[in-house]
Amino acid sequence: MVSQLKPVALTSPSSIARHPLLQTVEGTVQVFTAVHRSFFTNVMVQALRIADQGKAVLIVQFLKGGIHQGPDQPMQFGQNLDWIRGNMARCLHNPESISPSEKQAVNDLWSHTKSVVSLGRYGLIVLDELSLAVNHGIIPTQDVVDFLRQRPPQVDVILTGPAMPDALLAVADQVTEFRRNFLP
Template sequence: MESPKRVKPYTRPTGERRGLLLVYTGDGKGKSTAAFGLALRAHGRGLRVRIFQFIKHQGARFGEHRAFSALGIPVEGLGDGFTWKSRDLDHSAALAREGWERARAALLSGEWDLVVLDEATYPVRYGWIPLEEFLGVLRERPPHVHAVVTGREAPEALLDLADTVTEMRKVKHAFDQGVPALRGIEH
């Protein structure tokens, strides 16, 4: 047992308010979920939110797509699924590059307050999106634009650039116990 804190454990920050770069990475679950929760919070506060998913395919209708659609938050699938299911990795790479151009334009336009680049670490790690170009766009985005990048094994240079990095760590997972993915939970 511990006693509740009675003294604030920090001093009030005095830095500038600006667009942040947040990275959710690691081998644990919850990276996309954290980004989507942030997107909901931002939308609820009136921020203009746009979501790009680099692995999900165009026209995907997963639970998050249905919810975001109902709220009027644009979410766009840019890929063709997991690479181990791809019949043509050259096509997968081309989709990632085409999708990156749309995400890049959204980041630089200033039209959006929060841009989520879900599962973007994968096409960067595969070399489909050049790392330096990716980092350059994140650096060049307008000062008010917040960006979130999710995915396993985020490159060290991205972690260095980020304002906030959270690493999800798997402690225990139902899949390892033989439980298949569950619709609406997808654990």
């Protein structure tokens, strides 16, 4: 047995009846930060759970390279999770050793991220090690603040990295700081 739904032709968008309780939930900005750089697994669990629930997820790793991926060649995990890194030969650790071509790769990735987010396809965006890209002077802080304020309203964003700039913390709806407590 086959069933098919037939769309109803509407004369104007104003003729659509909307229930007052069915409104778009506004997305949040979450920050995950720590002195150490080993908490990405916690963010990945959240991204995978959201993707498994059917929402499209984009993970952007700004300082990871080594696989010559770039914005034009995202890795796809299942049908709901895209993962992109900069098109560079190595991972960036030391700001003094970042070459002009590596800075350009990070900027290309940032430009690509802003353009695909503006299309509204993704429900969750993870911007991994964004604080380091900002603190290394590659991506301007104000550009990130503007991006967060101008994103489609339903998009959730997760920012990660150590030493998150105060301007980004001020925009966040939730800030999570991972600490290691050593018990005696």
